[in-house]
Amino acid sequence: MVGIPVIIDCDTGVDDALALLFAVRHPGLDLRAVTCVAGNTDVDGVVRNTLTVLEQAGAPDIPVARGAERPLIEPARPAPVHGVDGMGDLGLPLPGRRPVDVDAVTLLHREILASPRPVTLIPTAPLTNIALLLRTHPEVTRNIERIVFMGGAVATGNATPVAEFNVWHDPEAAAVLLTAGVPITMYGLDVFTQVVVPSADVHRLRASSEPGTRLAGELLAHRPAHPGEAPEAEEAGGLGDAGAVCAVVDPAGIGTRLLPVEVSLAPGATRGQTIVDRRPRPGEAEHHEGAREQALVDVALDVDVERFVKLYLATVERS
Known part of the structure; x- marks a missing residue:
């Protein structure tokens, strides 16, 4: 049986690398392409890291394309938590593979429309490439099954007190995504931080x-679940972005609610916040003419941690 056709759009990154390792090794997934965007590091570093991970994983010749080198409006703002090279400064060898000779939007357009079955898009990065795709080639939505993106937060942010990094890095792109007109699952920080691989594993x-x-082990060891824990727990590592790919394979592993979501675009302390409306009924503002239209998104609120950890380990230990 052919696996679920998926395309990952990433900013590799330690946890994007964990996601790629899982995607190329799970027999239920058909990874058709990987597109790269500036985020955790500059876009050329992202391309290098992506090719290195695919090579180390023994992946087939999956097309990889270079995408946007900065957000739609903001300057690029790399995440220092991933090290100078974006991959935890593990000293990995340079890849022998090369990216394809087309840009990310062109590759996305080509692979989505060429797929014999609708594609699931898995962005684990700022959403610049996806926004450019949707605005340039809106016809692709007819062959997109679902977009499962790692981004946003219902409660607490990490880039700011209220904004998660991927959405904060390019809020306008995230706002475009929410108007895609296809089913969307938001795998945000509320579940992202919960899935931790124990130190023994x-x-x-x-x-x-x-x-x-x-x-996979070196990457997990680089991203401790809770910095400052007792020494015996230091090697425990969070799956991060890889949880979004696990959710494509095993959607029953997360608990979601279909909720209105919008992105704060105004300058100031709330820029990049994903505003998730969990009220049981609309409030006074929604009763007035001209009230904002909000996208309905399947928001992940709960995750079966043990289930996803077992799924991840069983997959990446396949050679």
């Missing part, structure tokens, strides 16, 4: 002789 992965499995 991370240690086992790091000791593997298989390059892709060992890389």
